[in-house]
Amino acid sequence: MKCTIALAGNPNCGKTTMFNDLTGSNQYVGNWPGVTVEKKEGALKGHKDVTIQDLPGIYSLSPYTLEEVVARGYLVREKPDAIINIVDGTNVERNLYLTTQLIELGIPVVIAMNMIDIVRKNGDRIDLARLGEELGCAVVETSALRGEGSMTAAEKAIKAAAAPRAGEHPHVFTGSVEHALAHIEESISGRVEAEKLRWYAIKLFERDEKVLAELALDQALIDHLETHIQDCETELDDDAESIITNQRYAYISKIVDRCVKKKAPRHSLSPSDRVDRVVTNRVLALPIFAAVMFLVYWLAMGPFGTFLTDWTNDVFAAEWLQAGSRALLEGWGVAGWLTGLVSDGIIGGVGAVLGFVPQMLVLFLMLAVLEDVGYMARVAFIMDRIFRKFGLSGKSFIPMLIGSGCGVPGVLASRTIENDRDRKMTIMTTCFVPCGAKMPIIGLFAGALFDGSGLVAVSAYFIGVAAIVLSGVLLKKTRPFAGEPAPFVMELPAYHLPSGKNVFRATWERGWSFIKRAGTVILASSVILWFLQGFGFADGVFGMVEDNNSSLLAAIGSAAAFLFAPLGFGDWQSAVATFTGLIAKENVVSTFGVLFHVGEEIGEDDPALWSAVALHYTQLSAYSFMIFNLLCAPCFAAMGAIRREMNNARWTAAAIGYMCGFAYAAALIVYQLGGLITGQVNFGAGTAAALAVLALLLFLIFRPNRYDSDHRRSTASSLDRKDKARA
Structure with a gap:
């Protein structure tokens, strides 16, 4: 039986690790139709007819970010047969908010209580059986990092898909809220699928405009429902969305009190918290980050990386491939122009790119280790307070950092930025940072005209950073990029030892992407360049x-x-x-x-x-x-x-x-x-x-931002004062 299982969970809950554990090498990576959010799907190991769909990491099904829009659209319209909801066992209360929304969709849900090894290590206890009874779904303990329990969760999801539980949902809401939701369900019954009736009722209660557009309700019914919603808001003295949110958290708090027992006192610091007190300290954070990045780039671009690149360029590409192919073709009596095309045009051009691959792989390996350990999430947090002053998000720093090695993975890394406006601005500015391929240009002019001065390279990086900062200021004053950077919300995962399998998988995926994209483009362009240089009119x-x-x-x-x-x-x-x-x-x-x-x-x-x-x-x-x-x-x-x-x-x-x-x-x-x-x-x-x-640039930099809310308010109050003065 064909079956599709969606993986859903908060960012950094271990969802990607579980996806890799369930699918192995049977993965397909692309973009969701019409958007730049990465789409991953694969066949479950040992079950060719079971597809695992990895949804973007999200905190809720409210469409605030592009990832949440994608996840919500997929779950509502594509109708997977079951959902595995990955819950971070060390942060149960925060993760269960999404869980309650998923269960209300009417799709069979299996909860994978992940990072259970850390829960045990901390001495905490989670009553999985009681938690399952409270939520009305199966709960399985898992440790995706150690390969524990993932397949059990998948098998339970397959069984749940074969026996769907249409219409079941937890009793989250109480009092007048439940009465209003029941009334909405009765009013729209027959217009939507029975299993999604409760979910649509909640969204109508929250005045979700997208749902109103989807259901195309007549105005009389909308007015009728609005009256009941307003009555509920008046009674509870709050807006509809806040009412729903508060009741969700009240329900979740009760469940956690019954099912989760923490060994440590409520306000005690975990080992990760104690490390973060130093690593994210306002004074020490930047020096520590500079030291870590110096070590990474020293390994990637220093003696070790240079040795690998020199050997690839001088021995592998020049002596083995280029010279070897030339000697072979000449020995076969191949025409000179064809020999030049193959050895100089194709192999020489592609070889120039392959020479950078060893350094890129070392860089990707080091960055993958930092990601898996949990440090890169802290870097974005550290840089946010600096970048925000120039209209960029802290997450913009990661693509720029990676772009200093190569612009291709730097641009690809921008997909971690949820806000579409911030992501576009990051893409437009990331390549200002001098990448490894630009270093020969800097070295050439520094040696030929500036006596090998190191200040030339330093100034090149300074100019790249200055271009990013100025661009942030300039672009934020235009309509497409106007507005404050998106609120910076990021789950800081607990520190842990890196998984060799995850690190090498991430390194290989990024490295192969670089080789494939750069190699194919260089191959075609090298042939064209060789032809244009070698042919003409004489x-x-x-x-x-x-x-x-x-x-x-x-x-x-x-x-x-x-x-x-x-x-x-x-x-x-x-x-x-x-x-x-x-x-x-x-x-x-x-x-x-x-x-x-x-x-x-x-x-x-x-x-x-x-x-x-x-x-x-x-x-x-x-x-x-x-x-x-x-x-x-x-x-x-x-x-x-x-x-x-x-x-x-x-x-x-x-x-x-x-x-x-x-x-x-x-x-x-x-x-x-x-x-x-x-x-x-x-x-x-x-x-x-x-x-x-120069005058235009200075004007654009220092002019008031007419799209800024503070500027609009001050302009409006100034006009009001003028009107009063005239009166």
């Missing part, structure tokens, strides 16, 4: 050319070079390097090597390349070029990630356009005004444009 005849100045790439670059002239690098080589940087940022260095005829085996520390770059640029024009390429649209792979997360072509174009426009403005101001100060640039149209852009 003496009026189209064919392969030896001089790059005669190539199609040179013609395209020359046509677009005028766009960059105000920025100080208006030659076709710089234009081409900028365009190839859109394919992959590390392509900028290799493109310079080819176009300046340095040779094929080049790197950012190649002395010959340094000399060629130093002859081609001044310090000011080089710095302008670097700023533009650090801040403009990211590589194709990251653009693809932006397209996937935005899930909308217009928003994707707006995000890429904003990044390019911001980068152009920053580079224009730096080159034109910097050149005016140093005497390298004479006052002219470009300088006037830079002054105008």
